[in-house]
Amino acid sequence: MNSLFTPLSWSDSGLILTGIWNTIIISVVAIVVGTVLGLIVGFLRAESNKAVNVLFGSVLDVLRSVPLIIQLILFSTFVGAMGNPLAPFVAGSIVLSLYTMAFMSEVFRSGFESVSPSMQIAARSLGMTKWQTIYHIRLPIGLRAVFPSWLGVSLSVIKDSALVSVIGYMELLRTSEQLISRTQQPLEILIGVGIFYFIISYPLSHYGRYVERKMAI
Amino acid sequence: MDYEFHWNIVFQNMPELLNGAFVTLHVSVLAMFLGVVIAILLAIAKMNNSKPFCYVATVWVEVARNTPALFQIYMAYFGLGAFGIHLSPYVAVLSALVFINAGYLTETFRGGFQSIPATQYSASKSLGMTSIQAYRYIILPQMLRRIYHPMTNQFVWSILMSSLGILVGMSELSGTTQRLQSLSFRTLEFFIVAAVMYFVITKLVLFTSSLLARRLFKGEI
Secondary structure (H helix, E strand, O other): OOOOOOOOOHHHHHHHHHHHHHHHHHHHHHHHHHHHHHHHHHHHHHHOOHHHHHHHHHHHHHHHHOOHHHHHHHHHHHHHHOOOOOOHHHHHHHHHHHHHHHHHHHHHHHHHHHOOHHHHHHHHHOOOOHHHHHHHHHHHHHHHHOHHHHHHHHHHHHHHHHHHHHHOOOOHHHHHHHHHHHHOOHHHHHHHHHHHHHHHHHHHHHHHHHHHHHHHO | OOOOOOOHHHHHOHHHHHHHHHHHHHHHHHHHHHHHHHHHHHHHHHHOOOHHHHHHHHHHHHHHHHOOHHHHHHHHHOHHHHHOOOOOHHHHHHHHHHHHHHHHHHHHHHHHHHOOOHHHHHHHHHOOOOHHHHHHHHHHHHHHHHHHHHHHHHHHHHHHHHHHHHHOOOOOHHHHHHHHHHHHOOHHHHHHHHHHHHHHHHHHHHHHHHHHHHHHHOOOO
């Protein structure tokens, strides 16, 4: 009589793998786009004068002070209301990338500012052009200093990608939620999902802390 | 642009939205308070060498730090059902936030405590202070100064993450917004107002915290 619910079976693995794949792909897109944009914005903020900085800062501040879930709903409703609705993947990638950018730009800005001005003056006095100074001195030194923070932000993006489910993107948690409502076996499914996130996040976060310790000495 | 904004309906429902905002603050404050209490215990357990406690604390911290907040909330809301425990949305979100806050704050507290050299404790003992005095006047004030900002950030993070209550039907700010917009179909207006309210709450918290810091630490932070 219990035919409404069917237990978990091997035929569900396709659905779960799709969910895993979707989670990975949207995280990678957000991290790559967010890193590139964050690098540009972070560099501009480290370079620019106070007025530009405050302007940039307040825009980024909004992205960091409004919950991601509200941003996702607002953006996808907004483009829908404007008459050209986007696919959940596209809308989710855009919002998640901008959200990532807001955090990454802060990370990179502190990295660029950690390179002491005297080092740049030294590079210029050795005959390097401005771009050579940026490319050979500021980028490598500044980026190396913030690698652990970059890794931390990237890991939190992987975890935050779960929220894109709210606009209908079939990432891992949403597929598992659908499986739960069909199979009524929440514990098994959720523990599996948790293990997936854990085995991605745990080694990387330890590696980040290891690098941080090594650099501190 | 052929979308017409209708703000009237939003303002008519303002009391309910404010009520939702109050629940958001309420759940975050409670989650922070319980999180701090548990985190202190976990930090002590991690720094002691008693194996079972240290083991529990480590597992707690690593699970909290390495899985998504939404996963924790689902675990509390759907997962515990397997044990016959059915939590209300409020309790489910609260327990997930407490779990995560405790996990993150444990590391904050441990780092803050270990950043104070042990020699300071010996020095205060040699000046004739009792253990309690040494902690009260020397160790804890310095520690508080170092963990103050991470704690503020964690609190702001709790406020923002309590918005996940929308997915389990909790009636905090996001959940209330979701319910009201489904009654009126003014999705954009309602969520714009909710976003503004979250922004204002976050800024108010940060502002209050910096005022408090100035009073507590007299500018040296």
